[in-house]
Amino acid sequence: MSLAGKKVVVVGGSSGIGLATAELARKEGAEVIIASRNAERLKAAADKIGATAIVTDVSSDDSVANLFRTSGAVDHVVVTAAQLRSGPFKSVSMDDVRATMEGKFWGAWRVARAAQINAGGSLTLTSGFLSLRPRPNSAIVSAANGALESLTRALALEMAPIRVNCVSPGIVDTPIRAAMAEAARADMLAKIAAGLPAGRVGVADDLARQIHAFMLNGFASGAIIYIDGGGLIA
Numbered sequence: 001m002s003l004a005g006k007k008v009v010v011v012g013g014s015s016g017i018g019l020a021t022a023e024l025a026r027k028e029g030a031e032v033i034i035a036s037r038n039a040e041r042l043k044a045a046a047d048k049i050g051a052t053a054i055v056t057d058v059s060s061d062d063s064v065a066n067l068f069r070t071s072g073a074v075d076h077v078v079v080t081a082a083q084l085r086s087g088p089f090k091s092v093s094m095d096d097v098r099a100t101m102e103g104k105f106w107g108a109w110r111v112a113r114a115a116q117i118n119a120g121g122s123l124t125l126t127s128g129f130l131s132l133r134p135r136p137n138s139a140i141v142s143a144a145n146g147a148l149e150s151l152t153r154a155l156a157l158e159m160a161p162i163r164v165n166c167v168s169p170g171i172v173d174t175p176i177r178a179a180m181a182e183a184a185r186a187d188m189l190a191k192i193a194a195g196l197p198a199g200r201v202g203v204a205d206d207l208a209r210q211i212h213a214f215m216l217n218g219f220a221s222g223a224i225i226y227i228d229g230g231g232l233i234a
């Protein structure tokens with residue numbers, strides 16, 4: 001089985017895990033649409049992999065509606081979009097925590113509602129290891145991830161026979177940490193890698209391959225898979 005002839009939308013597809021997923025789907029012969037906010041970065045990514053770009057902000061109802069009006073019915077939808085703002089629970093601003101939920105959780109909710117997915121198709125959401133392994137100063141991200149995992153199970157029932165699944169990444173080296181100084185980022189990733197059973201941090205393609213499996217495996221529904229180099233058991 002392959003994705004040849006299928007139509008795949010990757011929301012968050014201009015970077016990191018979303019871009020790797022879009023690229024893999026293109027290699028398999030799918031027609032791919034990628035969506036995110038920064039038009040220039042999105043176009044560059046689309047041109048590179050031979051996808052169509054539709055500028056979209058998942059924090060806007062109208063923008064998400066426009067994406068799926070333009071795409072028409074599709075076979076598989078993947079949501080990786082997130083921009084996370086967190087901080088110490090007692091002092092992080094409500095604007096920041098609301099913005100995190102608006103993009104990461106309500107964004108996925110909006111996409112699930114607006115997408116018209118063909119029979120036999122799938123929706124894949126992206127949570128993250130903080131749902132099960134919280135760390136100080138990131139309660140809102142833990143909560144958003146936990147909510148997405150619950151939403152996955154609920155939607156797998158309510159959207160059936162469309163299959164709904166969730167991938168939860170561990171630490172993956174993507175542009176999500178582009179704001180960090182390079183030396184500090186490399187040092188942090190090396191320390192994390194040393195503590196993981198897999199002996200390394202993830203690369204975007206590790207996650208793309210799991211998302212790809214969700215698209216193709218007709219028996220996967222309501223599943224939450226942790227691709228984290230063994231981080232949950234370390």
Ligand SMILES: NC(=O)c1ccc[n+]([C@@H]2O[C@H](COP(=O)([O-])OP(=O)(O)OC[C@H]3O[C@@H](n4cnc5c(N)ncnc54)[C@H](OP(=O)(O)O)[C@@H]3O)[C@@H](O)[C@H]2O)c1
Pocket residue numbers: 011012013014015016017018035036037038039041056057058059080081082083084103104107126127128129168169170171172173174175176177
């Ligand atoms: N990398 C990790 O270590 C890690 C760990 C745990 C969980 N995750 C989760 O995995 C997912 C993908 O992460 P990544 O590492 O691939 O991140 P990334 O490289 O920063 O990519 C994020 C993508 O989402 C888009 N995006 C952000 N906000 C958006 C919005 N409001 N509307 C539409 N698009 C938006 C970005 O483009 P624009 O900014 O142009 O919109 C970009 O295409 C995220 O949900 C993240 O929380 C990642």
